[in-house]
Amino acid sequence: MTEQGIGAAVARREDRRFVTGQGHYTDDINRRGQTYACFVRSPHAHATLNGVDTAAAGAMPGVRAIFVGEDMAEVGPLICGWAITDVNGEPFRAPPHPALAIGKVNYAGEAVAVVIADTLEQAKDAAAAVEVDYGLLDAVVDPAQATAGGQPQIHEAAPGNLSFEWALGDKAAVDAVFDGAAHVTSLEFANNRLVPNAMEPRACVAEYDAGSGEHTLHIASQNPHVHRLVMSAFHGLAPEHKLRVVAPDVGGGFGSKIFIYAEEVVLTWAASRVRRPIKWTAERSESFLTDAHGRDHVTTAELALDSDGKFLAMRVDTTANMGAYLSTFASAVPTYLYATLLAGQYTTGGIYCNVKAVFTNTVPVDAYRGAGRPEAAYVVERLVEAAAAETGRDPADLRKTNFVPTDAFPYETPVIMQYDCGDFAGSMDQALDLAGYGGFQARKAESKAGGRLRGIGFSSYIEACGVAPSAAAGSLGAGVGLWESANIRFNPTGNVQLFTGCHSHGQGHETAYAQIVADKLGVPYEQVEVIHGDSSKIPFGMGTYGSRSAAVGGSAIVKAADKVIEKGRKIAAHTLEASEDDIEFAGGNFTVKGTDKAMNIAEVAFTAYVPHNYPEGLEPGLDETAFYDPLNFSFPAGTHICEVEVDPETGSVSIERYAAVDDFGVLINPLIVEGQVHGGIGQGVGQAMLEHAVYDGAGQLVSGSYMDYTMPRADDVPSYDVGFNGVPSPLNPLGVKGCGEAGAIAAPAAVMNAVHDALRDVGVGHIEMPATPLRVWQAIQDAAA
Amino acid sequence: MTVSVSLTVNGEAVSADVEPRTLLVQMLREELGLTGTHVGCDTSQCGACVVHVDGESVKACTLLAVQAEGADVKTIEGVADGDTLHPMQQAFHENHGLQCGFCTPGMIMSALDLVKNNPDPSEREIREWLEGNLCRCTGYHNIVKSIDAGARAMRG
Numbered sequence: 001m002t003e004q005g006i007g008a009a010v011a012r013r014e015d016r017r018f019v020t021g022q023g024h025y026t027d028d029i030n031r032r033g034q035t036y037a038c039f040v041r042s043p044h045a046h047a048t049l050n051g052v053d054t055a056a057a058g059a060m061p062g063v064r065a066i067f068v069g070e071d072m073a074e075v076g077p078l079i080c081g082w083a084i085t086d087v088n089g090e091p092f093r094a095p096p097h098p099a100l101a102i103g104k105v106n107y108a109g110e111a112v113a114v115v116i117a118d119t120l121e122q123a124k125d126a127a128a129a130v131e132v133d134y135g136l137l138d139a140v141v142d143p144a145q146a147t148a149g150g151q152p153q154i155h156e157a158a159p160g161n162l163s164f165e166w167a168l169g170d171k172a173a174v175d176a177v178f179d180g181a182a183h184v185t186s187l188e189f190a191n192n193r194l195v196p197n198a199m200e201p202r203a204c205v206a207e208y209d210a211g212s213g214e215h216t217l218h219i220a221s222q223n224p225h226v227h228r229l230v231m232s233a234f235h236g237l238a239p240e241h242k243l244r245v246v247a248p249d250v251g252g253g254f255g256s257k258i259f260i261y262a263e264e265v266v267l268t269w270a271a272s273r274v275r276r277p278i279k280w281t282a283e284r285s286e287s288f289l290t291d292a293h294g295r296d297h298v299t300t301a302e303l304a305l306d307s308d309g310k311f312l313a314m315r316v317d318t319t320a321n322m323g324a325y326l327s328t329f330a331s332a333v334p335t336y337l338y339a340t341l342l343a344g345q346y347t348t349g350g351i352y353c354n355v356k357a358v359f360t361n362t363v364p365v366d367a368y369r370g371a372g373r374p375e376a377a378y379v380v381e382r383l384v385e386a387a388a389a390e391t392g393r394d395p396a397d398l399r400k401t402n403f404v405p406t407d408a409f410p411y412e413t414p415v416i417m418q419y420d421c422g423d424f425a426g427s428m429d430q431a432l433d434l435a436g437y438g439g440f441q442a443r444k445a446e447s448k449a450g451g452r453l454r455g456i457g458f459s460s461y462i463e464a465c466g467v468a469p470s471a472a473a474g475s476l477g478a479g480v481g482l483w484e485s486a487n488i489r490f491n492p493t494g495n496v497q498l499f500t501g502c503h504s505h506g507q508g509h510e511t512a513y514a515q516i517v518a519d520k521l522g523v524p525y526e527q528v529e530v531i532h533g534d535s536s537k538i539p540f541g542m543g544t545y546g547s548r549s550a551a552v553g554g555s556a557i558v559k560a561a562d563k564v565i566e567k568g569r570k571i572a573a574h575t576l577e578a579s580e581d582d583i584e585f586a587g588g589n590f591t592v593k594g595t596d597k598a599m600n601i602a603e604v605a606f607t608a609y610v611p612h613n614y615p616e617g618l619e620p621g622l623d624e625t626a627f628y629d630p631l632n633f634s635f636p637a638g639t640h641i642c643e644v645e646v647d648p649e650t651g652s653v654s655i656e657r658y659a660a661v662d663d664f665g666v667l668i669n670p671l672i673v674e675g676q677v678h679g680g681i682g683q684g685v686g687q688a689m690l691e692h693a694v695y696d697g698a699g700q701l702v703s704g705s706y707m708d709y710t711m712p713r714a715d716d717v718p719s720y721d722v723g724f725n726g727v728p729s730p731l732n733p734l735g736v737k738g739c740g741e742a743g744a745i746a747a748p749a750a751v752m753n754a755v756h757d758a759l760r761d762v763g764v765g766h767i768e769m770p771a772t773p774l775r776v777w778q779a780i781q782d783a784a785a
Numbered sequence: 786m787t788v789s790v791s792l793t794v795n796g797e798a799v800s801a802d803v804e805p806r807t808l809l810v811q812m813l814r815e816e817l818g819l820t821g822t823h824v825g826c827d828t829s830q831c832g833a834c835v836v837h838v839d840g841e842s843v844k845a846c847t848l849l850a851v852q853a854e855g856a857d858v859k860t861i862e863g864v865a866d867g868d869t870l871h872p873m874q875q876a877f878h879e880n881h882g883l884q885c886g887f888c889t890p891g892m893i894m895s896a897l898d899l900v901k902n903n904p905d906p907s908e909r910e911i912r913e914w915l916e917g918n919l920c921r922c923t924g925y926h927n928i929v930k931s932i933d934a935g936a937r938a939m940r941g
Contacts, residue, residue, distance in 0.1 A: 011881065017886075018883055021861035022862075024820075284825065284831075682926075714928065
């Protein structure tokens with residue numbers, strides 16, 4: 001390890017611009033002649049759209065145009081890019097989702113019209129003057145009831161409000177195991193609906209150059225090329241070579257900025273109509289009403305055990321709320337990113353999972369940090385903890401009894417995954433130490449003496465990251481490949497530009513990727529610049545989500561570096577008058593084996609651009625591109641242990657200790673990795689204790705602002721004790737696994753298992769997330785009654 | 786109708802003609818081009834827009850520009866000494882106290898006001914002080930650590 005190579009805790013280079021206020025987020029961009037968009041949104045969850053009267057609004061000062069759905073008939077509807085086959089063999093029902101509503105609105109917040117005016121205030125004033133004639137319909141809100149008879153029908157194309165029913169596993173075989181099991185643990189619970197809440201609201205600035213016919217879209221996106229591809233191929237807004245998508249500094253994503261939303265489609269289309277740049281920035285209230293929400297499952301889950309505590313089989317039935325339409329990757333979340341992880345870290349023999357994906361009159365639901373895997377980990381880890389309590393076993397011991405052993409890799413699960421490697425028991429042991437498990441009973445007694453209830457909870461999660469091997473994803477319904485690209489460009493003076501198709505919106509790629517390049521090519525870290533986020537600069541890229549930037553994006557960088565070294569070897573051999581086979585590369589130097597004849601890679605780069613004395617037939621220049629398609633998912637895993645104290649008088653829960661030991665394989669930058677773990681845990685704690693997107697019976701989002709939706713604040717969360725137990729992945733050249741989602745996947749079960757453990761002493765059997773003081777207090781009262 | 790507002794921002798006298806309904810944060814961002822002050826919500830909850838007005842931390846979305854007439858305003862752009870980061874900025878950098886960077890200016894401006902009034906805050910005091918600043922990336926762990934380190938550096 002060099003001082004700034006792979007494994008070094010380098011403080012991030014991107015920090016300087018952010019701590020000095022010099023970042024460039026989308027809303028910071030202003031263009032000459034810029035106009036502003038304000039969307040007219042449905043206040044109703046479900047209504048016919050009988051007419052939109054724009055006459056008065058259109059006559060207001062500064063208004064340049066007002067568009068409604070029919071005006072955009074030539075523009076393709078928003079799509080879902082992951083096709084699912086129903087259990088009956090039919091394709092899923094993916095009803096059309098026009099960017100501006102036509103004929104009907106299906107959730108409160110859906111865009112009905114857009115006003116474009118010279119100033120934001122003028123656009124807002126005119127939007128308020130647009131008159132919309134709605135015919136109110138009853139709303140479908142509760143996912144568990146969405147397919148029941150007598151419910152209003154949302155889409156003609158989806159009878160019974162069912163998008164698809166999907167299943168994985170052999171039901172008959174699993175049922176037979178359950179019939180003969182010594183013990184069955186059964187749970188019913190919801191996985192609460194969340195709002196992603198990246199601190200930077202979504203925003204875009206769309207421009208059209210009539211001279212060149214080129215569209216430019218500046219957008220807060222996690223994947224600018226995916227935006228370009230979909231907007232070109234499906235919306236038909238411009239051919240790809242005439243559409244430039246730029247995602248500058250982006251203030252957090254967590255999944256919510258993957259998707260292609262109505263606003264960017266409308267602005268890109270409208271900019272060529274009004275022939276002016278148009279800006280739109282979501283107000284936070286709009287974010288709540290339009291950013292794809294996360295989670296929202298209702299699940300029944302059962303675990304069958306033998307008399308020794310071995311897990312024999314698992315049976316899971318889930319209803320997943322898709323909201324009003326299928327968002328960009330929505331269908332993959334409760335299927336291939338969920339049921340495929342139900343084996344967890346265990347050797348469970350058989351697993352059967354049935355999923356009903358239903359429509360409701362709510363904001364579309366899609367991937368949010370973890371996406372399906374937090375829901376799976378919650379199912380598995382709540383079942384395991386409940387089984388331990390029911391059978392009188394220590395929850396750590398029960399897990400160890402069932403862990404996939406270290407010598408069993410590669411390990412085929414019953415749910416189509418092949419785990420590459422891991423050390424589940426080792427991570428558990430390390431976590432037990434870090435959590436001070438041995439002292440828990442003493443701490444519990446101390447709490448009890450003070451009138452408080454103390455509990456401890458485990459979460460031995462696993463996730464599938466490094467999204468994703470393209471052929472496998474394609475065979476399961478993905479509409480895209482999920483490889484990544486990297487372009488390493490040496491300049492004649494020896495410094496390096498790395499162009500990556502991944503996108504950093506907080507992950508620190510500018511630092512971590514520079515470390516990889518410096519490490520592999522022996523170039524000083526300071527001389528490596530990382531460029532991302534602009535479709536006109538990057539060859540192509542699939543962006544950042546699914547903890548893929550190290551395992552897939554990083555591997556592409558290594559492949560490109562290998563090509564640079566390969567070409568450099570030819571140049572060095574020629575210059576040093578040696579055979580290529582005799583040239584060794586290390587630490588930035590090409591050396592003739594067994595001699596002190598050497599050439600630095602910067603000299604090689606100069607020679608490549610000034611090829612006066614150069615190998616015959618070799619192209620000048622030192623600029624190599626690689627595309628890397630992963631061989632498999634990677635499988636980060638670990639054990640998180642949470643300790644809580646409950647005040648039975650108020651129902652308030654405080655997290656007293658939180659220990660996490662994760663296997664992310666090789667760490668490129670431990671400082672950044674720890675930060676990713678902290679942030680993930682923070683969001684997981686939020687889901688477990690605070691956050692909930694609540695709809696009333698009419699389909700109004702009740703928790704639609706920071707006054708109502710409880711975001712975790714600094715005094716809601718503890719300091720975290722983080723440790724690592726890395727087992728390098730054999731499947732990618734860096735040995736990395738991905739760290740971005742682990743905390744959000746592990747934490748909800750760890751916290752809720754601790755809350756259940758604390759409340760078991762007072763007879764409380766079940767608490768739903770979020771475990772708010774009211775819920776906890778009420779459960780204590782009910783148990784005492 | 787516009788009104789003229791004159792104030793001092795980061796030590797420079799500035800003035801602009803703004804609508805009476807213009808918020809201070811809008812004036813800073815749109816009229817003065819100081820885009821380091823961010824807008825993350827519409828209910829004065831997130832704290833991304835915290836600046837100093839006459840030495841006190843203030844959410845710049847809670848003040849009309851006209852209310853800042855004659856005031857001495859400091860934004861994140863005015864914190865560093867030329868190319869030398871302020872110890873609090875340096876502490877955020879060294880302790881990985883930021884990820885996406887969007888909440889960071891507000892966090893730093895808030896932290897500076899805390900340390901001005903309480904030069905040696907405890908972890909609990911830091912966490913409670915940050916009640917008005919939301920971060921979605923860091924889980925707050927490294928922000929708290931950064932402020933602790935920044936306060937220590939400022940004490941010298």
